[in-house]
Amino acid sequence: MNMSFSTSDSPSTDDAVEPDKSPSPDIGGKIEAENKECVLVEAINMALHYEMARDDSVVVLGEDVATNGGVFRATLDLKQTFGAARVLDTPLAEGLIGGISIGMATQGLKPVTEIQFMGFMFAALEQLMCHAARMRNRTRGRLACPMVVRMPFGGGIHAPEHHSESTEALLAHTPGLRVVIPSSPIRAYGLLLAAIRDPDPVIFLEPKRIYRAQAQRVCNDGEALPLDTCFTLREGEDITLVSWGALISECSQVADQMLERGIAVELIDVATVSPLDMATILESVAKTGRCVIAHEAPKTGGIGGEIAAQLAEHALLDLKAPVLRVAGYDTVMPYAKKEALYLPSAAQISNAIQQVLNFA
């Protein structure tokens, strides 16, 4: 195997800037750098194929990821294409999965690890929070953990208990972890490539409600999107709507409806919820003077609270109305029958916008 093992002192971030040196890698026997119509989970699969072909140090591991291709098929055909040495079915133990990912990352591999559902991440949290997030600091830069932990998260697919929560704030509250959440096939592809190429640990949360919701043409060119950056999905003068993940779909619908009524919503997809790109949000609010934040996670202690607090700190004089949050309730995620009650709806977002606009 021809491997280039960069140690932590020479992080391979150049990769993110420098375009791929070997043009058109052979991906699954096909040469493709063309646009491909695909849904979010297929875009993830495509990014994994691309990066495994480009970089021999990338390995994929997790429960059911190899032969089965992942329970959501995110890792489909990787084992067939890249072999069992680089695509590993692990025993059923999330703490172990966290630990071995760290061990592998310290030795120059780039593990892309799947935790089957976010609700099962808790056994791995000690490894992620106490070690992955700290290895670079603990060794003053001698070792690092360039690893990605992918987890499907969020509600809306009528799954059993522990399969539907949104606990991104727990992870975002840990210095040293990046938390990235795509909201479309294009961003899933570009952000996952960026996450794998990042020299530090990235938690990549995949909104499974929209895994197969909407197809988009994704260019399989290996171009990464920037991390730590919000994406302004549409510009508008009247109000700033901030969200991420699956709820971006509802937010877009609401923005369409508002436009029909002559209200121009500026829609911002946060994408990296930690570290937070507040500059983009502040710039928008300086223009609109009004802001609604929508997230699926419970309201109290959620990322929305952090955004609102920073608006209070830095944009008080720009604000023409209170900042409102539309969020999940501070209760246990209901089982499938009542999960729609919990999930923030387009109507709730719409009402919040109206309330903020109506404020004198």
Add this chain to the structure above:
Amino acid sequence: MRGRQQFSIHFLQYLDPEGNLDLPLPEWTTDGPLLLSIYQNMVLARLLDQKAVALQRTGQMGTYPSILGQEAISVCTGLAMAKNDVLVPYYRDAPAQMIRGMSAAELFMYWGGDERGGNLNTASLDLPICVPIATQLTQAAGVATALKIKGEDSVVVTSCGDGATSKGDFMEALNLAGVWDLPIVFVINNNRWAISVPLAQQTRAPTLAQKAIAAGIEGIQVDGNDPIAVYEVISKAIERAREHKTPTLIEALSYRLSDHTTADDASRYRDADELKAHWQEEPIHRFQQFLHQQGLWDREQEKALQSHCQQTIDQAVEQYLAAEEEPATAIIDYLHAFLPYSLESQRSAIQHKDASVNTEGESR
């Protein structure tokens, strides 16, 4: 496989507590310099350990976990490893780390509350110690996986205490080592105490080595205070891991002659007679007797060694106490490879913060 299998756990000891031979010596013991190196490193480890406790007691260092009485395990671990092997230690393994390049000053720095003590400048890709119990074991399994994927012939040695064997991480790591045929050696320093909880309250299993059986890997028990037995077992296990990608679990029986850490008082929970009895089995006296009997060591050599160690330690203390402070921004500069722009204002705040108002409290 159906039904009940028969298993047994082998126990290895060459030297009894008086340094007398129980078994014919293994072949490698004809290497006189190696035998002396084991002894010299154990003596250095003990004196350094005493100094670390003294530094803490005099307010010049923070909480410190002594390794008193368990020197043989760590020293033999360090000496049995090849340079390009990877050590994934727990926090009572400083002698092995030092044999692999960590300086005594780094040890003091770490326990003196300075992250630079975890840098281990000279020790290749070894992992630093960490405080949570047993989490290093699954990381070590990951390191071994990486070595295997990369096709390298190096192996991993990882260590833990007896308390760690009660954690899921321990069993998860052993299990994976078996399933994936990992080149890894697990060394348990069974010093019989996890702070105040004796081994009998950790497990009903008569040995810890037998936990290997459930994982389908080799398990062996060794007298951890007998340097010859420890070196023999660890070097053989490393050899097997290197040649055959076969993992081994080693339970080294020792005893924690010290408190758990300098913040602990073992007299609250441990019988004084038990402690006294175990002093009769400690490794340094035993090995010194053996070397005398073999005609490899005399009083003059002992005197020279003591003074050499003292000199090394004095230099390390001097270096530790004279170390220049890291700049304030070091507390955020190593969080990521590149500082996210959103943290720039916090970095600047750190730079301009007068920390003296926060550090006037007494150190423990």
